[in-house]
Amino acid sequence: MRDKQKTGRSIGKGSWLFLVLVLFFYGLVALLDVGLVIKAMNSFTRLLDKVLPVLLIVFILIFVVNLLLEPALVKKYLGHRSGLTGWLAALIGGVLSTGPVYPWYVLLKDLREKGMKTSLAAVFLYSRAVKLPLLPMLIHYFGITYTLVLLGYLILFSIFSGIAMEQIEYRQESLD
Amino acid sequence: MRDKIKKSARKTVVSFLNVLPIIFGMLLLTSLVVALFPEQLETGLFGKNNVIDAWIGATLGGIAAGHPLVSYVLGGELLHSGVSLYAVTALIVSWVTVGVAQLPAEVLMLGKRFAIYRNLLCYLSAIAIALLTVFTLHLIG
Numbered sequence: 001m002r003d004k005q006k007t008g009r010s011i012g013k014g015s016w017l018f019l020v021l022v023l024f025f026y027g028l029v030a031l032l033d034v035g036l037v038i039k040a041m042n043s044f045t046r047l048l049d050k051v052l053p054v055l056l057i058v059f060i061l062i063f064v065v066n067l068l069l070e071p072a073l074v075k076k077y078l079g080h081r082s083g084l085t086g087w088l089a090a091l092i093g094g095v096l097s098t099g100p101v102y103p104w105y106v107l108l109k110d111l112r113e114k115g116m117k118t119s120l121a122a123v124f125l126y127s128r129a130v131k132l133p134l135l136p137m138l139i140h141y142f143g144i145t146y147t148l149v150l151l152g153y154l155i156l157f158s159i160f161s162g163i164a165m166e167q168i169e170y171r172q173e174s175l176d
Numbered sequence: 177m178r179d180k181i182k183k184s185a186r187k188t189v190v191s192f193l194n195v196l197p198i199i200f201g202m203l204l205l206t207s208l209v210v211a212l213f214p215e216q217l218e219t220g221l222f223g224k225n226n227v228i229d230a231w232i233g234a235t236l237g238g239i240a241a242g243h244p245l246v247s248y249v250l251g252g253e254l255l256h257s258g259v260s261l262y263a264v265t266a267l268i269v270s271w272v273t274v275g276v277a278q279l280p281a282e283v284l285m286l287g288k289r290f291a292i293y294r295n296l297l298c299y300l301s302a303i304a305i306a307l308l309t310v311f312t313l314h315l316i317g
Contacts, residue, residue, distance in 0.1 A: 019197035022204050029208065036211055043207040051203065051249060058245065059192050066184040099191070101278060105285035112286065121286065122294055129272040131244050141252025149312050150265065153305045161297050168293050 054140045061133030065098050090120040091158060094127030101128065118169045119162035126158035195243045202246050206253040226262045230306040233266030238274035238299055240267075247271035261313075262306045270302035 030037040097104055108121045130151055131138075138147045237247065251264040274295050275282070282291035 015194050015197045015201075019201040019204075022201040026204065026208065037208075040204070040207040040211040043210060044204055047203045047207060047253065048200075051199070055196075055199070055245075059188055062191060063184055063188040066187045067180060099187070101275070105281060109285045118290060121290070122297075125294065126273060126298065129244075129269065131272070134245055134248060137245060137248045137252075141248055141255070145316060146309070146313060149309050149316070150269075150305070153308055153312075154269070157301045157305055161294065161301065164297055165290070165294060168289075172289065 050140070051137075054137050057136045058134055061136070062098060065096065065133050086117070086120050087123060087159070087162065090123040090162070091127045091155065094124040094158065095130045095132060097124075097128055098133065101125075104128070117166065119166035122165035123158050123162035126161045127155065129154050129158070191243075195245055198243060198246050199249055202250050203253070206250060206257075210253070210257045226260070226307065226310070227303070229260045229263040230266040230303040233263035233306060234270040234274070234299055234302040237267040237270030237302065238295075239276050240271055244268075244272045261310050265309050266302045266306035269305050270299060273298035273302060 026037055026040075029040075104124070108116070108124060112118070112121055135147060138150075142150075240247070247268045251268045254267075255261060255264045276295075279291055279295060282295075
């Protein structure tokens with residue numbers, strides 16, 4: 001569950017450089033076949049019309065989640081807890097956690113040093129695959145049924161990953 | 177509270193400005209690929225076998241980098257272009273669960289064994305989720 005984003009909160013040059021490179025590539029293709037580029041641009045405009053309104057909703061939701069959730073809150077409920085509460089806290093914490101994964105690695109490292117189970121760290125990281133603020137985009141492209149089925153499996157597999165990681169850790173400790 | 181709102185708004189704007197050019201770039205690339213290879217997308221790399229489709233999707237998603245939102249846009253457009261739902265589902269799942277690019281950081285923070293086993297499990301589960309999701313959708317009708 002890891003978002004492959006930037007570690008910092010500043011505006012990265014990499015993403016803009018990517019756009020510039022794509023535009024440069026378009027320029028090269030235009031030299032060979034202008035008609036193809038016009039066809040692609042028409043398709044791009046149609047896509048943009050569909051995507052932009054959904055993007056707006058997504059970023060409003062991201063703002064709300066940023067406002068309500070802080071790492072300190074997750075830490076409070078994940079700390080030393082285990083049992084069902086810990087699993088639930090890891091699951092919900094992962095689902096609600098936003099932004100780049102790196103700060104969450106730091107939090108999990110800290111929690112593991114304080115006794116957090118391996119399984120809970122795995123559940124937390126996996127359940128980050130459930131992106132609540134991005135659901136409008138997922139529904140827009142794939143429909144509500146697909147989205148619900150996929151979310152169900154993501155939650156189920158986040159628990160499986162926790163159990164599997166715990167087993168791997170247990171076996172490894174037995175061997176050591 | 178006002179400070180919190182400001183902080184959250186700033187974080188969201190920065191995130192938006194980071195993601196927007198990538199989404200624009202991905203949409204431009206997708207449009208070009210679809211214009212260039214309309215038939216190949218439907219009958220070429222994908223579509224021979226469900227498990228292989230899911231495997232290719234999971235591999236591409238695992239090595240790809242970018243905001244998860246990009247994977248939804250890319251996956252959605254690939255689906256509309258004729259790529260199978262198995263491949264697209266595996267791509268969007270492994271995009272957010274497997275991270276080759278983040279592996280060094282995960283190894284450093286959470287340990288080598290944890291990071292490698294976890295990523296491997298996530299990679300395999302992306303394939304399993306793709307197969308199960310499409311199977312379930314067929315069952316539902």
